[in-house]
Amino acid sequence: MDTKRQIAILGSTGSIGKQTLDILAEYPDLFSPYLLTANTQVELLAQQALKYGAKHVIIADKSKYDTLKALLNGHDIIIEAGTEAISNAMCIPEIDTVVTAMVGYSGLEPTINAIKHDKTIALANKETLVVAGEMIYNLLDNSQSKIYPVDSEHGAIFQCLIGEDHDSIDKIILTASGGPFRTKSIEELQHVTKADALKHPNWNMGAKITIDSATMMNKGFEVIEARWLFDMRPEQIEVVVHPQSIIHSMVEFKDSSIKAQLGLPDMHLPIRYALGFPKRLESKCERMRVTDYANLTFETPDYKKFPLLGTAFEAMRIAGNAPCVMNAANEIAVAAFLNDKIRFIDIPIIVQKTMENVSFIEHPSYADYVNTNTVARKYASSIIK
Ligand code: MN
Numbered sequence: 004m005d006t007k008r009q010i011a012i013l014g015s016t017g018s019i020g021k022q023t024l025d026i027l028a029e030y031p032d033l034f035s036p037y038l039l040t041a042n043t044q045v046e047l048l049a050q051q052a053l054k055y056g057a058k059h060v061i062i063a064d065k066s067k068y069d070t071l072k073a074l075l076n077g078h079d080i081i082i083e084a085g086t087e088a089i090s091n092a093m094c095i096p097e098i099d100t101v102v103t104a105m106v107g108y109s110g111l112e113p114t115i116n117a118i119k120h121d122k123t124i125a126l127a128n129k130e131t132l133v134v135a136g137e138m139i140y141n142l143l144d145n146s147q148s149k150i151y152p153v154d155s156e157h158g159a160i161f162q163c164l165i166g167e168d169h170d171s172i173d174k175i176i177l178t179a180s181g182g183p184f185r186t187k188s189i190e191e192l193q194h195v196t197k198a199d200a201l202k203h204p205n206w207n208m209g210a211k212i213t214i215d216s217a218t219m220m221n222k223g224f225e226v227i228e229a230r231w232l233f234d235m236r237p238e239q240i241e242v243v244v245h246p247q248s249i250i251h252s253m254v255e256f257k258d259s260s261i262k263a264q265l266g267l268p269d270m271h272l273p274i275r276y277a278l279g280f281p282k283r284l285e286s287k288c289e290r291m292r293v294t295d296y297a298n299l300t301f302e303t304p305d306y307k308k309f310p311l312l313g314t315a316f317e318a319m320r321i322a323g324n325a326p327c328v329m330n331a332a333n334e335i336a337v338a339a340f341l342n343d344k345i346r347f348i349d350i351p352i353i354v355q356k357t358m359e360n361v362s363f364i365e366h367p368s369y370a371d372y373v374n375t376n377t378v379a380r381k382y383a384s385s386i387i388k
Contacts, residue, residue, distance in 0.1 A: 010278075011038035011098045011122075013089060013113055014105035016047045018209045019127045019153065022270050023102050024055055026278060029286065034278065037098050040089050042105065043067065049074035059095070061088045063109070086112070093117040100278065102153070103128040106211050107334050108376055111135055115369070121147035125277040129154055129228045134327045135372050136231030150232065151277040156225055157232055158273035159251035159264035164233065167256070175229050176253040176261070178245040179222040179304065180205050180268075185246060189308055195347045197340065205248040205268045214337045218350050219304065223315020227326055230319055237319050242312065244302040249291070267291045310351045314358070324364040324375040331379035332357035339387045357383045 010027060014020045020039075027034040038059045041048040045067040052060045052075060059081040062071050068084035075082055083092075086109065093101065093116035100123040103110050110128030117124055118139065126132070132139060143150065152158050156177050164172070183202050184192060200217040201210060208216070215221035226240050243253075248268040255261045266272050267289060275284055306313045311333070318325040336353040339345045345353070361379045364371050 007033060007035040008099045008278075009037040009097050010034050011040075011092065011095075011101045012036060013040050013101060013103050013110070014042070014128075015039040015051055016041040016044040017104055017106065018207070018212075019102070019104035019270060019274070023104060023125075023274050023278075024051060026271060026274050027055065029275075030279075030284060033284075038092055038095070040092075040105075042109075045070045046074065052080055053078065058097075059083075059092065061085075061092060063089060089113050090116045093122065094120045099123060100125060102274075102278075103131065104153075106130075106209065108134060108330060111372070114139065115142060118142045118146050118148040124148060124150045125153050125274070126150050126232075127153035127274075129224050130330055132228045132231045133224045133330050134376070135367075135369075136227060136326075137322070138367075138369065138372070140231055140234075151280055152228075152232055153270075153273050153277045154225060154228065155268070155270065155273045156252040157229060158276055160229065160233060160254055162264045162276070163252070163254040163262040167254075169234065171256050171258075172233075172235075172239070173255045173257050173259075174239045174241055175233060175235055176241050176243055176255060177222065177225055177229060178248070178250050178252050179219065179242055180216070180248045181244040181246050181302070181304075182216040182219060184217055184308070185244065187308075192308065192348055193346065197343065200340075200347055204246070206270070208270075210341060211334075211337055214340060214350075215333070217347070218311050219309035220311040220315065220333055220350075220354075222304075223312045223318075224330075226312075226315055227319050237316065242304050244304050245299065246302075247296060247299055249296050249299055265291065265293075311354060314351065314355060318358070321363070322365075324361075324367045324371060325358065327367070327372050327375045328358050328361045328379040329354055331376045332383040335380050335383035335387070344387055353383050353386055356386055 012020050012023050036055045036057045039057045040061040043064045061083045063086050065084045090113045101117045102125045104127040107130050110131045114131045203213050250263045253261050253263040318329045332354040336350040
């Protein structure tokens with residue numbers, strides 16, 4: 004009998020997906036890649052399937068199905084296309100763990116299905132919890148499914164909370180690198196380019212999350228992600244800028260003690276921990292020498308320069324479909340910025356205008372989230388044109 008954990012990687016051709024495959028290859032006796040999915044990168048998906056021995060592949064972009072079939076011709080691999088196929092694959096009984104590493108809103112439906120089928124989830128797609136955290140946690144109440152965070156900050160908090168009572172937590176302190184524009188003035192931000200925004204000082208990540216880091220929308224998303232993952236009230240979450248990205252986050256307890264988790268800024272660490280939990284998997288990876296990091300510094304975030312961080316706190320307090328609207332507008336604005344259609348400083352303006360104009364729903368159903376996402380994207384696109 005195969006006792007290896009069978010893993011599905013949703014978004015295997017992205018930054019987190021590739022690093023997850025590294026981890027599976029590091030522990031071939033523990034893990035096996037069962038299913039790989041990608042949005043459009045069909046050649047890379049086929050290469051990965053052959054190299055890592057996946058049994059099933061799905062390309063979201065249906066127009067690439069024939070190419071994928073041709074690339075994998077003669078191999079015993081199930082090939083499918085379309086986003087429905089990705090969601091439907093969550094009921095495959097062989098799959099134990101699902102790594103949700105796709106970008107944005109697209110993560111929501113397959114995550115819901117994975118929960119309904121009691122899968123263990125290594126959650127990298129933070130937008131799922133931003134958009135519909137309340138619904139996801141209601142679903143988890145009636146499921147054997149568990150969510151383990153892959154995001155480095157949340158992985159750090161998760162580690163700090165082991166052995167602690169929920170009641171003893173005072174607050175969560177999320178660290179933020181501050182991104183590439185931490186030391187720029189508001190005036191300078193008017194002229195920054197796409198290339199400037201894509202140069203993250205510490206982390207090597209995909210384009211969407213790198214832009215979200217430059218606006219600090221990413222940290223705002225992480226605030227909402229933390230609210231649901233750790234069942235915190237909005238006022239229990241704080242953000243601190245820590246430019247070295249060595250302390251991945253902290254928890255302050257009621258006795259005033261603060262616990263922190265430290266490590267090199269390398270996503271393999273939180274991925275390894277999320278997949279290995281409750282075990283710590285031994286690794287020959289590069290070690291951090293604390294004497295190399297004698298100067299760890301902390302700053303209060305600049306909410307004027309990075310208005311989307313404040314917008315995220317506001318969306319969290321308003322709740323309902325407000326975070327869903329914020330996320331949808333941000334996806335449209337970031338795509339427009341990456342296509343040279345708007346300036347960097349237009350991103351928060353588009354998000355805020357969309358939030359003012361899409362109707363509020365206090366207790367959204369799944370259908371309400373789907374509709375809110377569509378309406379908010381349309382509205383945000385209409386202001387860009
Ligand atoms: Mn993060």
